[in-house]
Amino acid sequence: xxxxxxxxxxxxxxxxTGTVSNVLNRPDKVSPATVERVHDAIEKLxxxxxxxxxxxxSGSSRAIGLVILDVGNPFFTDLARGTEDSAAEMGxxxxxxxxxEKAERESAYLDLFEEQRVHGVLISPFGDIVPRLRxxxxxxxxxxxxxxxxxxxxxxxxxxxxxxGGEMAANHLLxxxxxxxxxxxxxxxxxxxxDRLNGARRAIESHxxxxxxxxxxxxxxxxxxxEAGLRLIARxxxxxxxxxxxxxxxxxxGLLQTLVMEGAVSIPDDxxxxxYDDIAFASAAVVPLSSIRQPSALIGETAVKILLEEASDPDxxxxxxxxxxxxxxxxxxxxxxxxxxxxxxxxxxxx
Amino acid sequence: xxxxxxxxxxxxxxxxTGTVSNVLNRPDKVSPATVERVHDAIEKLxxxxxxxxxxxxSGSSRAIGLVILDVGNPFFTDLARGTEDSAAEMGxxxxxxxxxEKAERESAYLDLFEEQRVHGVLISPFGDIVPRLRxxxxxxxxxxxxxxxxxxxxxxxxxxxxxxGGEMAANHLLxxxxxxxxxxxxxxxxxxxxDRLNGARRAIESHxxxxxxxxxxxxxxxxxxxEAGLRLIARxxxxxxxxxxxxxxxxxxGLLQTLVMEGAVSIPDDxxxxxYDDIAFASAAVVPLSSIRQPSALIGETAVKILLEEASDPDxxxxxxxxxxxxxxxxxxxxxxxxxxxxxxxxxxxx
DNA sequence: CGGGTGGAGTGAATCGTTTTAATTTGGAAG
DNA sequence: CTTCCAAATTAAAACGATTCACTCCACCCG
Numbered sequence: 001x002x003x004x005x006x007x008x009x010x011x012x013x014x015x016x017t018g019t020v021s022n023v024l025n026r027p028d029k030v031s032p033a034t035v036e037r038v039h040d041a042i043e044k045l046x047x048x049x050x051x052x053x054x055x056x057x058s059g060s061s062r063a064i065g066l067v068i069l070d071v072g073n074p075f076f077t078d079l080a081r082g083t084e085d086s087a088a089e090m091g092x093x094x095x096x097x098x099x100x101e102k103a104e105r106e107s108a109y110l111d112l113f114e115e116q117r118v119h120g121v122l123i124s125p126f127g128d129i130v131p132r133l134r135x136x137x138x139x140x141x142x143x144x145x146x147x148x149x150x151x152x153x154x155x156x157x158x159x160x161x162x163x164x165g166g167e168m169a170a171n172h173l174l175x176x177x178x179x180x181x182x183x184x185x186x187x188x189x190x191x192x193x194x195d196r197l198n199g200a201r202r203a204i205e206s207h208x209x210x211x212x213x214x215x216x217x218x219x220x221x222x223x224x225x226x227e228a229g230l231r232l233i234a235r236x237x238x239x240x241x242x243x244x245x246x247x248x249x250x251x252x253x254g255l256l257q258t259l260v261m262e263g264a265v266s267i268p269d270d271x272x273x274x275x276y277d278d279i280a281f282a283s284a285a286v287v288p289l290s291s292i293r294q295p296s297a298l299i300g301e302t303a304v305k306i307l308l309e310e311a312s313d314p315d316x317x318x319x320x321x322x323x324x325x326x327x328x329x330x331x332x333x334x335x336x337x338x339x340x341x342x343x344x345x346x347x348x349x350x351x
Numbered sequence: 352x353x354x355x356x357x358x359x360x361x362x363x364x365x366x367x368t369g370t371v372s373n374v375l376n377r378p379d380k381v382s383p384a385t386v387e388r389v390h391d392a393i394e395k396l397x398x399x400x401x402x403x404x405x406x407x408x409s410g411s412s413r414a415i416g417l418v419i420l421d422v423g424n425p426f427f428t429d430l431a432r433g434t435e436d437s438a439a440e441m442g443x444x445x446x447x448x449x450x451x452e453k454a455e456r457e458s459a460y461l462d463l464f465e466e467q468r469v470h471g472v473l474i475s476p477f478g479d480i481v482p483r484l485r486x487x488x489x490x491x492x493x494x495x496x497x498x499x500x501x502x503x504x505x506x507x508x509x510x511x512x513x514x515x516g517g518e519m520a521a522n523h524l525l526x527x528x529x530x531x532x533x534x535x536x537x538x539x540x541x542x543x544x545x546d547r548l549n550g551a552r553r554a555i556e557s558h559x560x561x562x563x564x565x566x567x568x569x570x571x572x573x574x575x576x577x578e579a580g581l582r583l584i585a586r587x588x589x590x591x592x593x594x595x596x597x598x599x600x601x602x603x604x605g606l607l608q609t610l611v612m613e614g615a616v617s618i619p620d621d622x623x624x625x626x627y628d629d630i631a632f633a634s635a636a637v638v639p640l641s642s643i644r645q646p647s648a649l650i651g652e653t654a655v656k657i658l659l660e661e662a663s664d665p666d667x668x669x670x671x672x673x674x675x676x677x678x679x680x681x682x683x684x685x686x687x688x689x690x691x692x693x694x695x696x697x698x699x700x701x702x
Numbered sequence: 703c704g705g706g707t708g709g710a711g712t713g714a715a716t717c718g719t720t721t722t723a724a725t726t727t728g729g730a731a732g
Numbered sequence: 733c734t735t736c737c738a739a740a741t742t743a744a745a746a747c748g749a750t751t752c753a754c755t756c757c758a759c760c761c762g
Binding site: 360367369381382409410 | 709718719
């Protein structure tokens with residue numbers, strides 16, 4: 001277990017440990033000749049800086065903690081990728097935690113990040129974590145909430161306007177002439193789900209002549225979508241909606257499968273279907289799925305940027321960044337169309 | 352920035368710092384009364400252990416580094432989830448790095464992990480990293496290769512028998528009577544791709560009467576799959592294969608879309624299609640995709656287990672664990688069938 | 703009654719870097 | 733020929749938990 005320390009490097013280069021440290025961190029403060037000599041020594045000895053010692057002395061780490069709700073959801077992995085790219089650019093790395101929508105796991109990750117004295121925390125919250133975030137802040141660790149506005153604006157957040165997104169989705173369904181609309185989603189405790197529903201409700205109420213039915217599901221997964229689909233198939237044909245707004249693309253995918261395969265329902269002729277998130281698989285589904293696109297990677301990048309600003313200047317005021325979502329109309333609502341639409345071709349398939 | 356240290360805790364509890372440390376790490380060595388007193392003090396002061404200091408003194412960290420090829424690929428996120436669960440159980444956390452099939456990023460992550468003196472490294476390698484892994488080992492940091500056997504057996508690895516998987520896929524296509532088989536995949540430098548192709552080749556050669564065509568693509572993505580699909584559609588009907596083995600499910604998804612939507616090809620009647628990885632979206636596609644299932648989460652769990660063993664006993668010999676893949680026949684090869692097959696119902700759809 | 707035993711607790715040394723104040727050096731300015 | 737300054741470098745003091753070699757002390761046993 002050869003452990004090469006700055007001391008060894010200093011000895012070989014014939015300088016002091018302080019100089020080695022300067023070469024590592026502020027090379028401009030050291031004469032070029034010395035820099036070279038030190039680098040040679042580092043090379044020769046295979047020295048690698050011990051991050052724990054650095055962090056202990058200098059107080060803060062080069063890692064950022066990120067807690068997301070579900071690694072299985074491409075929306076979140078895209079978001080994570082955004083944070084990773086942005087962080088790497090600034091010389092930081094991301095420690096990714098997956099809370100799996102469990103308060104206990106969420107809490108465990110916050111504990112871990114606190115022990116590690118991470119540079120900052122990004123979190124797409126599940127439970128009520130304001131007290132935890134406050135405590136982190138009092139320790140000098142800033143936090144930014146992602147994919148949700150923070151409760152009382154005491155923390156910065158980067159999110160997408162889910163109410164507008166829900167409105168947009170419902171309006172699209174109304175625009176193509178549908179009137180019996182169903183919202184499939186849940187649990188409503190998840191803020192995003194409730195917002196999307198409220199947006200849809202608003203659109204439909206202000207339209208007149210259209211109805212909205214809520215079909216609750218237990219989780220935002222493909223399996224739950226299938227299950228909801230089976231319930232719909234079981235209905236008499238005339239009892240079915242003529243359009244469905246699914247709370248996210250995983251649910252929409254599940255619906256798509258059971259409705260088409262097992263229900264012989266034609267999409268979009270019998271039922272138009274729109275999802276939410278615009279994950280890469282949405283545009284690649286056999287009936288390409290209309291969806292509400294969120295700038296997932298951008299959310300991550302922005303969140304990192306804000307976090308780093310707050311870290312370097314703790315007195316900056318919390319900011320709420322809200323992006324607007326965007327409609328991606330595809331075959332599942334508008335059927336096959338001549339390839340000439342505005343967005344044709346710019347779908348980013350799997351990145 | 353209130354910084355509460357063991358010293359403060361010790362003072363309040365009326366004990367020495369050594370005792371506080373013992374309470375934290377070896378509570379059984381301390382009398383119950385003292386344990387309680389110390390815990391009270393910790394509570395009162397809001398003390399949180401500084402991990403950097405702990406690590407500096409005790410030498411090793413509680414974090415495991417994981418480098419994967421592509422976060423956008425559900426196979427790898429499932430694998431990551433497996434490592435995370437397994438690590439959490441043992442009190443470790445995972446630092447996830449995404450190399451994006453770039454040697455430079457892979458290398459940057461290994462640097463980072465080396466500086467952090469992580470407890471161990473798990474890696475699904477892209478470039479030739481044996482020298483790097485050797486160096487890590489010489490520093491006392493063990494490494495386990497995932498999703499690939501290691502080059503010379505000098506490192507432990509956990510993988511799946513891709514040759515057998517390829518053979519299995521091709522045999523399935525032969526079993527349902529197909530004879531003009533195409534393999535769509537690439538680049539062949541990726542070992543897994545080459546192995547799958549070789550397996551298929553072996554099956555077809557030993558069958559007689561069947562042919563294998565290789566259709567190369569530049570990457571294992573949905574977009575590349577679509578592109579390959581377009582090329583197939585452009586062919587005269589009789590020049591097309593009657594079955595396709597795609598190197599992974601992302602490619603299969605892309606193929607599925609163009610063949611069905613734009614080529615009016617019937618799956619599986621005109622062309623049978625089988626993928627690889629059995630990602631959650633495979634079974635949820637509108638024409639559910641036959642695939643070769645790999646135990647992705649299990650690979651991750653096993654890798655963590657082996658890694659921790661090697662970390663605690665550096666003299667243990669490297670082991671190569673090779674799991675066998677499993678065929679999941681679905682509609683894309685066998686069409687719609689009465690629900691009675693062996694595996695019906697046990698598909699894990701998106702968890 | 704004395705020596706031995708072991709559980710509980712102590713406190714100083716330690717890990718490897720960064721940082722600070724202090725020191726040297728080579729010139730430029732007076 | 734001083735004097736003074738900035739740049740380059742140094743030596744030593746942190747940072748905060750863990751560890752290790754000890755000290756106590758109570759208790760048991762012959």
